[in-house]
Amino acid sequence: MSKKRIVLHFPKELVDKSIVYKLVKDFNLEFNILKAEVNPKEEGLLVLEIKGDEDDFNKGIEYLNKTGVRIQPLSQDVSMDRAKCVDCTACIPLCPTKALVKNPETLEVEFVKEKCIACGICVHVCPYKAMSIVF
Amino acid sequence: MKTIKEINERIKKGEAVVFTAEEIVEFAEKKGFKKAAQLVDVVTTATFGPMCSSGIYFNIGQSKPRIKLGGGKVTLGGVPCYAAFAAGDLFLGANALPEEDPRNAIYPGEFKYGGGHVIQDLIEGKDLILEANAYGTDCYPRRHLRTYINIKDLNEVILFNMRNCYQNYNVAVNVSDKPIYTYMGILKPNLGNANYCSAGSLSPLLNDPYYKTIGIGTKIFLAGAVGFISWWGTQHNPGVERTEKGIPKCPAGTLSLIGDLKETDPSWLIGTSMYGYGATLSVGVGIPIPVLNEEILSYVCVKDEDIVAPVVDYAKGYSPENSDVLGVVNYAQLKSGKIELAGREIPTGSLSSLKKAREIAGILKAWIKEGKFFLSEAQGKLPSADSGYRFKTLKERIPKDV
Numbered sequence: 001m002s003k004k005r006i007v008l009h010f011p012k013e014l015v016d017k018s019i020v021y022k023l024v025k026d027f028n029l030e031f032n033i034l035k036a037e038v039n040p041k042e043e044g045l046l047v048l049e050i051k052g053d054e055d056d057f058n059k060g061i062e063y064l065n066k067t068g069v070r071i072q073p074l075s076q077d078v079s080m081d082r083a084k085c086v087d088c089t090a091c092i093p094l095c096p097t098k099a100l101v102k103n104p105e106t107l108e109v110e111f112v113k114e115k116c117i118a119c120g121i122c123v124h125v126c127p128y129k130a131m132s133i134v135f
Numbered sequence: 136m137k138t139i140k141e142i143n144e145r146i147k148k149g150e151a152v153v154f155t156a157e158e159i160v161e162f163a164e165k166k167g168f169k170k171a172a173q174l175v176d177v178v179t180t181a182t183f184g185p186m187c188s189s190g191i192y193f194n195i196g197q198s199k200p201r202i203k204l205g206g207g208k209v210t211l212g213g214v215p216c217y218a219a220f221a222a223g224d225l226f227l228g229a230n231a232l233p234e235e236d237p238r239n240a241i242y243p244g245e246f247k248y249g250g251g252h253v254i255q256d257l258i259e260g261k262d263l264i265l266e267a268n269a270y271g272t273d274c275y276p277r278r279h280l281r282t283y284i285n286i287k288d289l290n291e292v293i294l295f296n297m298r299n300c301y302q303n304y305n306v307a308v309n310v311s312d313k314p315i316y317t318y319m320g321i322l323k324p325n326l327g328n329a330n331y332c333s334a335g336s337l338s339p340l341l342n343d344p345y346y347k348t349i350g351i352g353t354k355i356f357l358a359g360a361v362g363f364i365s366w367w368g369t370q371h372n373p374g375v376e377r378t379e380k381g382i383p384k385c386p387a388g389t390l391s392l393i394g395d396l397k398e399t400d401p402s403w404l405i406g407t408s409m410y411g412y413g414a415t416l417s418v419g420v421g422i423p424i425p426v427l428n429e430e431i432l433s434y435v436c437v438k439d440e441d442i443v444a445p446v447v448d449y450a451k452g453y454s455p456e457n458s459d460v461l462g463v464v465n466y467a468q469l470k471s472g473k474i475e476l477a478g479r480e481i482p483t484g485s486l487s488s489l490k491k492a493r494e495i496a497g498i499l500k501a502w503i504k505e506g507k508f509f510l511s512e513a514q515g516k517l518p519s520a521d522s523g524y525r526f527k528t529l530k531e532r533i534p535k536d537v
């Protein structure tokens with residue numbers, strides 16, 4: 001049994017299809033929805049924590065890939081370069097999961113990796129290129 | 136009452152009493168106002184943030200055969216320079232972009248590398264390619280030059296800010312239903328965030344609201360080097376509405392700064408990319424304020440809650456004279472990470488770094504305490520609140536085509 005986090009982007013035409021449900025039915029996977037959102041362009045975003053066998057997980061991902069859902073990298077792939085961060089706080093209100101927080105004592109902006117869903121917003125927001133994401 | 140001369144003598148003896156603009160508040164409250172005004176010599180202020188009106192002017196020396204850059208076309212690191220002076224002199228602005236940068240054609244543009252980044256690369260000692268095309272004259276026959284340039288080979292490289300240290304600034308929000316990409320950062324739709332850009336009670340001109348000590352010729356910390364205030368900055372606008380304590384309620388005074396780029400430190404001068412907006416340069420500045428009397432002490436004791444800023448909707452194409460002010464907030468609220476507006480809680484973000492500003496104020500304080508930095512007497516006054524000097528918007532007059 002392993003636990004993994006993935007971010008799924010649903011194009012408009014797939015938003016109302018019951019794709020994720022199949023993960024349970026056909027691939028024996030359990031999931032927790034960490035975040036679900038439909039943006040103004042009617043595309044869907046779903047952040048899942050998936051539990052199950054490695055084999056089942058891989059098959060599930062393969063299935064998702066075929067449906068046309070875009071699968072984003074896991075949060076482990078986002079990192080903060082402390083040497084480049086100037087602790088301005090510009091990224092904080094833009095992060096959807098509060099994964100970037102200011103320490104009120106030191107004024108340092110900290111990256112809380114466990115909360116990050118790898119949305120990539122901070123990569124664009126940061127004027128100093130301190131945040132990066134590896135695909 | 137003290138004079139700058141007396142303060143400098145105390146600095147020389149290693150006896151000067153120095154606080155940062157954050158520390159002084161508590162000290163004055165503890166010691167009592169009168170006592171503190173006698174005891175304290177200098178208060179240090181600072182700011183660190185993107186300053187678009189920054190640039191460098193520099194001299195590359197002369198090649199053999201000679202080339203006249205003025206009137207020609209020159210790039211440094213692929214970024215166009217302003218070649219409109221004598222043969223070997225150039226100016227490079229922080230917002231300059233390579234010809235081939237798509238800008239906002241691919242919206243929002245990334246602006247990964249511009250003038251500000253070239254300046255940073257120079258200070259970091261990198262070799263950059265300078266390419267020049269000139270028209271050639273009898274005395275300067277050469278027409279093309281392509282060479283590596285390193286900061287140590289340049290004659291003078293002078294950092295020059297036409298405008299810096301804005302005395303207070305707007306808080307930017309977006310009322311529309313689309314995200315917008317501004318010089319105040321990314322603004323989420325429907326009041327999704329509120330961005331500000333000032334060190335508040337640590338910011339230089341908010342600690343000397345009527346420019347009683349800060350003036351032309353004031354010696355400062357400029358990006359790790361010793362620099363000077365060369366003039367008031369562009370868009371200087373001292374006549375705006377002020378609080379009872381004299382603090383402008385909106386953007387007001389500005390400073391123009393100058394210093395030797397070769398002496399600066401890359402920690403305080405950083406190439407900056409504003410998504411969807413452009414490339415710029417972030418600059419760290421520290422300004423000492425001599426506590427000459429009780430009046431000056433009262434100014435440097437300003438607190439974040441005493442400084443208010445207007446919340447402005449940037450969705451409608453912000454203009455300073457004609458903008459929607461949605462409310463007024465103070466810097467204690469802004470720095471707490473959220474403000475209240477229209478009955479809602481809105482998260483705040485800052486473009487300027489308070490942490491870096493605090494570090495700079497601390498460094499300047501150490502320089503003064505260790506006798507490495509002496510104060511200078513301002514040689515000229517900045518136009519103040521009662522001067523009648525004011526910022527004008529452009530009144531367009533359409534030229535009649537012949």
Ligand code: SF4
Pocket residue numbers: 080084085086087088089090091092100109125126127128129130131
């Ligand atoms: S926007 Fe960039 S520099 Fe500013 S706090 Fe966030 S990561 Fe650091």
Ligand code: SF4
Pocket residue numbers: 078094095096097098099100115116117118119120121122123131
């Ligand atoms: S990628 Fe950046 S903005 Fe997105 S969740 Fe992670 S830290 Fe927050």
